[in-house]
Amino acid sequence: MLCLLRHVMSSCVGRRSVATLISGKTTSKLVRDRLKKEVDKMKTSEFRPSLVVLQVGNREDSNLYISSKMKAAAEVGIDAAHVRLPNTSTQDEVLRTIMSVNEDASVHGLIVQLPLDSVHAIDMELITNAVSPLKDVDGLSCINAGKLARGDLKNCFIPCTPNGCMELIRQTGVSVTGKHAVVVGRSKIVGAPMHDLLLWHHATVTTCHSKTPDLPEQVGRADILVVGAGRAEMVHGDWVKEGAVVIDCGINHVADETKASGKRVVGDVHYGSASQRAGYITPVPGGVGPMTVAMLMQNTVLSAQRFLANMDDNSQ
16 A cells, blocks of 8 residues: 555656646635725715716627626725716717716726727727826726826736736735746737836846747746736747746637637636646636726725825825
Protein backbone atom coordinates (compact mmCIF):
# COMPACT_ATOMS: atom_id res chain seq x y z
CA MET A 1 0.00 0.00 0.00
CA LEU A 2 2.84 2.36 0.92
CA CYS A 3 4.61 1.55 -2.37
CA LEU A 4 1.39 2.30 -4.27
CA LEU A 5 1.01 5.64 -2.46
CA ARG A 6 4.62 6.55 -3.28
CA HIS A 7 3.99 5.66 -6.93
CA VAL A 8 0.89 7.89 -7.09
CA MET A 9 2.68 10.77 -5.40
CA SER A 10 5.73 10.49 -7.62
CA SER A 11 3.57 10.43 -10.74
CA CYS A 12 1.99 13.71 -9.63
CA VAL A 13 5.29 15.46 -8.97
CA GLY A 14 6.07 17.96 -11.72
CA ARG A 15 2.55 17.77 -13.16
CA ARG A 16 0.86 21.18 -13.04
CA SER A 17 -2.70 21.27 -11.83
CA VAL A 18 -5.32 23.29 -13.70
CA ALA A 19 -5.40 26.99 -12.78
CA THR A 20 -7.67 28.19 -10.01
CA LEU A 21 -10.76 29.89 -11.42
CA ILE A 22 -11.30 33.53 -10.39
CA SER A 23 -15.07 33.89 -10.39
CA GLY A 24 -16.41 37.33 -11.25
CA LYS A 25 -19.90 36.19 -10.30
CA THR A 26 -18.82 35.30 -6.77
CA THR A 27 -16.65 38.38 -6.27
CA SER A 28 -19.25 40.78 -7.70
CA LYS A 29 -21.83 39.41 -5.27
CA LEU A 30 -19.48 40.11 -2.38
CA VAL A 31 -19.08 43.70 -3.64
CA ARG A 32 -22.84 44.18 -4.10
CA ASP A 33 -23.58 42.77 -0.63
CA ARG A 34 -21.11 45.21 0.91
CA LEU A 35 -22.53 48.13 -1.06
CA LYS A 36 -26.08 47.28 0.00
CA LYS A 37 -25.04 47.61 3.64
CA GLU A 38 -23.41 50.97 2.92
CA VAL A 39 -26.50 52.22 1.10
CA ASP A 40 -28.74 51.04 3.96
CA LYS A 41 -26.70 53.25 6.31
CA MET A 42 -27.26 56.26 4.04
CA LYS A 43 -30.97 55.63 3.82
CA THR A 44 -31.35 56.19 7.56
CA SER A 45 -31.00 59.89 6.77
CA GLU A 46 -33.65 59.71 4.01
CA PHE A 47 -30.94 59.79 1.38
CA ARG A 48 -30.40 57.43 -1.50
CA PRO A 49 -27.64 57.26 -4.15
CA SER A 50 -28.90 58.05 -7.64
CA LEU A 51 -27.63 57.00 -11.07
CA VAL A 52 -28.66 58.07 -14.57
CA VAL A 53 -27.84 55.91 -17.59
CA LEU A 54 -28.07 57.94 -20.80
CA GLN A 55 -28.54 56.02 -24.04
CA VAL A 56 -28.67 57.34 -27.60
CA GLY A 57 -30.52 55.00 -29.96
CA ASN A 58 -31.69 51.47 -29.33
CA ARG A 59 -28.81 49.03 -29.89
CA GLU A 60 -29.69 45.54 -28.73
CA ASP A 61 -26.32 44.95 -27.05
CA SER A 62 -26.56 48.29 -25.22
CA ASN A 63 -30.04 47.37 -24.02
CA LEU A 64 -28.69 44.15 -22.50
CA TYR A 65 -25.83 45.95 -20.74
CA ILE A 66 -28.16 48.62 -19.40
CA SER A 67 -30.60 45.99 -18.16
CA SER A 68 -27.83 44.36 -16.10
CA LYS A 69 -26.87 47.75 -14.65
CA MET A 70 -30.44 48.58 -13.69
CA LYS A 71 -30.86 45.18 -12.05
CA ALA A 72 -27.65 45.60 -10.04
CA ALA A 73 -28.66 49.11 -8.96
CA ALA A 74 -32.01 47.86 -7.67
CA GLU A 75 -30.28 45.05 -5.80
CA VAL A 76 -27.88 47.45 -4.07
CA GLY A 77 -30.53 50.10 -3.36
CA ILE A 78 -29.48 52.75 -5.85
CA ASP A 79 -32.16 54.81 -7.60
CA ALA A 80 -31.37 54.30 -11.28
CA ALA A 81 -33.04 56.00 -14.22
CA HIS A 82 -32.64 54.99 -17.86
CA VAL A 83 -32.88 58.02 -20.17
CA ARG A 84 -33.10 57.02 -23.83
CA LEU A 85 -32.78 59.58 -26.60
CA PRO A 86 -33.82 58.66 -30.18
CA ASN A 87 -31.21 57.83 -32.79
CA THR A 88 -32.13 61.09 -34.52
CA SER A 89 -30.64 63.07 -31.62
CA THR A 90 -28.02 65.65 -32.50
CA GLN A 91 -24.82 66.30 -30.59
CA ASP A 92 -26.29 69.48 -29.09
CA GLU A 93 -29.36 67.60 -27.87
CA VAL A 94 -27.21 65.00 -26.15
CA LEU A 95 -25.07 67.72 -24.58
CA ARG A 96 -28.14 69.54 -23.28
CA THR A 97 -29.36 66.35 -21.62
CA ILE A 98 -25.97 65.82 -19.99
CA MET A 99 -25.87 69.40 -18.70
CA SER A 100 -29.34 68.98 -17.23
CA VAL A 101 -28.24 65.89 -15.28
CA ASN A 102 -24.99 67.61 -14.24
CA GLU A 103 -27.04 70.39 -12.65
CA ASP A 104 -29.42 68.02 -10.83
CA ALA A 105 -28.13 67.78 -7.26
CA SER A 106 -30.20 64.64 -6.60
CA VAL A 107 -28.16 62.65 -9.17
CA HIS A 108 -24.75 61.36 -8.05
CA GLY A 109 -23.69 59.32 -11.06
CA LEU A 110 -24.10 59.74 -14.82
CA ILE A 111 -22.91 57.35 -17.50
CA VAL A 112 -23.33 57.65 -21.24
CA GLN A 113 -23.81 54.22 -22.76
CA LEU A 114 -21.34 53.68 -25.59
CA PRO A 115 -21.32 53.43 -28.52
CA LEU A 116 -23.61 56.33 -29.36
CA ASP A 117 -26.22 55.14 -31.86
CA SER A 118 -27.21 58.26 -33.82
CA VAL A 119 -27.72 59.00 -37.49
CA HIS A 120 -25.82 62.24 -36.86
CA ALA A 121 -22.08 62.58 -36.32
CA ILE A 122 -21.32 62.91 -32.60
CA ASP A 123 -17.90 63.51 -31.05
CA MET A 124 -17.58 60.81 -28.40
CA GLU A 125 -14.71 62.58 -26.62
CA LEU A 126 -16.76 65.77 -26.37
CA ILE A 127 -19.68 63.83 -24.92
CA THR A 128 -17.70 61.90 -22.30
CA ASN A 129 -15.87 65.06 -21.22
CA ALA A 130 -19.17 66.93 -20.87
CA VAL A 131 -20.10 64.68 -17.93
CA SER A 132 -19.26 66.42 -14.65
CA PRO A 133 -16.07 64.87 -13.18
CA LEU A 134 -17.93 64.69 -9.87
CA LYS A 135 -20.57 62.42 -11.46
CA ASP A 136 -18.36 60.63 -13.97
CA VAL A 137 -18.77 57.19 -12.40
CA ASP A 138 -17.46 55.55 -15.59
CA GLY A 139 -14.17 57.40 -14.99
CA LEU A 140 -13.80 58.27 -18.68
CA SER A 141 -13.44 62.06 -18.58
CA CYS A 142 -10.04 63.64 -19.16
CA ILE A 143 -10.01 65.01 -15.62
CA ASN A 144 -10.53 61.63 -13.97
CA ALA A 145 -8.13 59.95 -16.41
CA GLY A 146 -5.51 62.61 -15.65
CA LYS A 147 -5.86 62.16 -11.89
CA LEU A 148 -5.48 58.40 -12.28
CA ALA A 149 -2.40 58.83 -14.47
CA ARG A 150 -0.86 61.08 -11.80
CA GLY A 151 -1.60 58.56 -9.05
CA ASP A 152 -4.36 60.59 -7.36
CA LEU A 153 -6.45 57.45 -6.88
CA LYS A 154 -8.42 58.69 -3.86
CA ASN A 155 -9.60 61.83 -5.62
CA CYS A 156 -10.95 60.39 -8.87
CA PHE A 157 -13.28 57.78 -10.30
CA ILE A 158 -11.44 54.74 -11.59
CA PRO A 159 -12.83 53.17 -14.80
CA CYS A 160 -15.02 50.22 -13.92
CA THR A 161 -13.40 47.39 -15.89
CA PRO A 162 -9.80 48.02 -14.69
CA ASN A 163 -11.08 48.55 -11.15
CA GLY A 164 -12.91 45.22 -11.38
CA CYS A 165 -9.72 43.55 -12.63
CA MET A 166 -7.84 44.83 -9.59
CA GLU A 167 -10.53 43.43 -7.31
CA LEU A 168 -10.24 40.03 -8.99
CA ILE A 169 -6.45 40.09 -8.57
CA ARG A 170 -6.91 40.93 -4.88
CA GLN A 171 -9.18 37.90 -4.50
CA THR A 172 -6.28 35.61 -5.45
CA GLY A 173 -4.21 36.83 -2.51
CA VAL A 174 -1.32 37.54 -4.89
CA SER A 175 0.35 40.86 -4.07
CA VAL A 176 0.80 43.23 -7.01
CA THR A 177 3.76 44.94 -5.34
CA GLY A 178 7.01 44.15 -7.08
CA LYS A 179 5.41 41.90 -9.69
CA HIS A 180 5.98 42.18 -13.44
CA ALA A 181 2.59 42.98 -14.94
CA VAL A 182 1.85 42.92 -18.65
CA VAL A 183 -1.20 44.64 -20.15
CA VAL A 184 -2.17 43.69 -23.70
CA GLY A 185 -4.21 46.53 -25.23
CA ARG A 186 -4.08 50.30 -24.73
CA SER A 187 -7.71 51.44 -25.00
CA LYS A 188 -8.85 54.42 -22.96
CA ILE A 189 -11.49 52.26 -21.27
CA VAL A 190 -9.35 49.26 -20.28
CA GLY A 191 -5.69 49.07 -21.28
CA ALA A 192 -4.40 52.56 -20.48
CA PRO A 193 -6.10 52.92 -17.07
CA MET A 194 -5.17 49.30 -16.22
CA HIS A 195 -1.52 50.21 -16.77
CA ASP A 196 -1.88 53.22 -14.44
CA LEU A 197 -3.63 51.22 -11.71
CA LEU A 198 -1.03 48.47 -11.70
CA LEU A 199 1.79 51.04 -11.71
CA TRP A 200 0.40 52.94 -8.71
CA HIS A 201 -0.03 49.62 -6.89
CA HIS A 202 3.73 49.18 -7.30
CA ALA A 203 3.98 46.69 -10.14
CA THR A 204 6.52 47.02 -12.93
CA VAL A 205 4.25 47.38 -15.96
CA THR A 206 4.69 46.64 -19.66
CA THR A 207 1.94 47.67 -22.07
CA CYS A 208 1.69 45.78 -25.36
CA HIS A 209 -0.33 46.72 -28.44
CA SER A 210 -0.69 46.11 -32.16
CA LYS A 211 2.81 47.44 -32.86
CA THR A 212 4.56 45.25 -30.27
CA PRO A 213 6.87 42.97 -32.30
CA ASP A 214 7.57 40.27 -29.71
CA LEU A 215 4.20 39.79 -28.03
CA PRO A 216 4.68 36.12 -26.98
CA GLU A 217 8.00 37.00 -25.33
CA GLN A 218 6.49 39.95 -23.45
CA VAL A 219 3.47 37.92 -22.30
CA GLY A 220 5.79 35.17 -21.08
CA ARG A 221 7.40 37.58 -18.59
CA ALA A 222 4.13 38.41 -16.84
CA ASP A 223 3.47 37.43 -13.26
CA ILE A 224 0.16 39.25 -13.76
CA LEU A 225 -1.33 39.33 -17.26
CA VAL A 226 -4.34 41.48 -18.20
CA VAL A 227 -5.60 41.14 -21.76
CA GLY A 228 -8.05 43.58 -23.35
CA ALA A 229 -7.17 43.65 -27.02
CA GLY A 230 -10.52 42.68 -28.55
CA ARG A 231 -9.23 39.71 -30.57
CA ALA A 232 -10.64 36.26 -29.96
CA GLU A 233 -8.21 33.87 -28.24
CA MET A 234 -5.17 35.80 -29.49
CA VAL A 235 -3.04 34.90 -26.43
CA HIS A 236 -1.98 31.26 -26.63
CA GLY A 237 -1.55 29.16 -23.54
CA ASP A 238 2.10 28.38 -24.25
CA TRP A 239 2.87 32.11 -24.10
CA VAL A 240 1.75 32.25 -20.44
CA LYS A 241 4.26 32.05 -17.59
CA GLU A 242 3.64 29.12 -15.27
CA GLY A 243 1.74 30.22 -12.18
CA ALA A 244 0.76 33.63 -13.60
CA VAL A 245 -2.46 35.46 -12.74
CA VAL A 246 -4.41 35.82 -16.00
CA ILE A 247 -7.24 38.35 -16.27
CA ASP A 248 -9.16 38.17 -19.56
CA CYS A 249 -11.22 41.26 -20.42
CA GLY A 250 -12.18 40.05 -23.90
CA ILE A 251 -15.74 39.41 -25.08
CA ASN A 252 -15.77 37.95 -28.58
CA HIS A 253 -18.32 35.96 -30.54
CA VAL A 254 -17.03 33.04 -32.60
CA ALA A 255 -18.90 30.55 -34.77
CA ASP A 256 -20.06 27.37 -33.03
CA GLU A 257 -22.50 25.03 -34.77
CA THR A 258 -23.17 23.17 -31.53
CA LYS A 259 -24.90 26.25 -30.08
CA ALA A 260 -28.50 27.15 -30.88
CA SER A 261 -27.39 30.69 -31.71
CA GLY A 262 -24.62 29.39 -33.97
CA LYS A 263 -21.97 31.17 -31.91
CA ARG A 264 -20.33 31.26 -28.49
CA VAL A 265 -18.52 33.82 -26.37
CA VAL A 266 -14.76 33.56 -25.86
CA GLY A 267 -12.14 35.84 -24.40
CA ASP A 268 -8.90 37.25 -25.75
CA VAL A 269 -7.01 34.36 -24.11
CA HIS A 270 -7.25 30.74 -25.25
CA TYR A 271 -8.73 29.48 -22.00
CA GLY A 272 -8.19 25.74 -22.50
CA SER A 273 -4.44 25.95 -22.97
CA ALA A 274 -3.80 28.94 -20.69
CA SER A 275 -5.56 27.26 -17.77
CA GLN A 276 -2.96 24.48 -17.94
CA ARG A 277 -0.14 26.94 -17.18
CA ALA A 278 -1.63 29.83 -15.21
CA GLY A 279 -1.96 29.83 -11.44
CA TYR A 280 -5.21 31.78 -11.56
CA ILE A 281 -7.43 32.64 -14.51
CA THR A 282 -10.76 34.36 -15.16
CA PRO A 283 -13.42 32.64 -17.28
CA VAL A 284 -15.29 34.24 -20.18
CA PRO A 285 -18.14 34.78 -19.59
CA GLY A 286 -18.45 35.06 -15.81
CA GLY A 287 -15.14 36.77 -15.05
CA VAL A 288 -14.47 40.44 -15.66
CA GLY A 289 -17.97 41.22 -17.01
CA PRO A 290 -19.89 41.01 -13.71
CA MET A 291 -17.14 43.00 -12.00
CA THR A 292 -17.52 45.92 -14.41
CA VAL A 293 -21.14 46.33 -13.33
CA ALA A 294 -20.26 45.90 -9.64
CA MET A 295 -17.60 48.61 -9.86
CA LEU A 296 -20.08 50.98 -11.51
CA MET A 297 -22.30 50.50 -8.46
CA GLN A 298 -19.29 51.06 -6.19
CA ASN A 299 -18.39 54.32 -7.93
CA THR A 300 -22.00 55.53 -7.66
CA VAL A 301 -22.10 54.80 -3.93
CA LEU A 302 -18.71 56.50 -3.52
CA SER A 303 -20.02 59.58 -5.35
CA ALA A 304 -23.03 59.73 -3.04
CA GLN A 305 -20.78 59.38 0.01
CA ARG A 306 -18.61 62.25 -1.22
CA PHE A 307 -21.74 64.34 -1.80
CA LEU A 308 -22.91 63.73 1.78
CA ALA A 309 -19.44 64.49 3.19
CA ASN A 310 -19.36 67.76 1.24
CA MET A 311 -22.80 68.68 2.60
CA ASP A 312 -21.60 68.05 6.15
CA ASP A 313 -18.48 70.18 5.59
CA ASN A 314 -20.56 73.07 4.20
CA SER A 315 -23.02 72.94 7.10
CA GLN A 316 -20.27 73.40 9.70
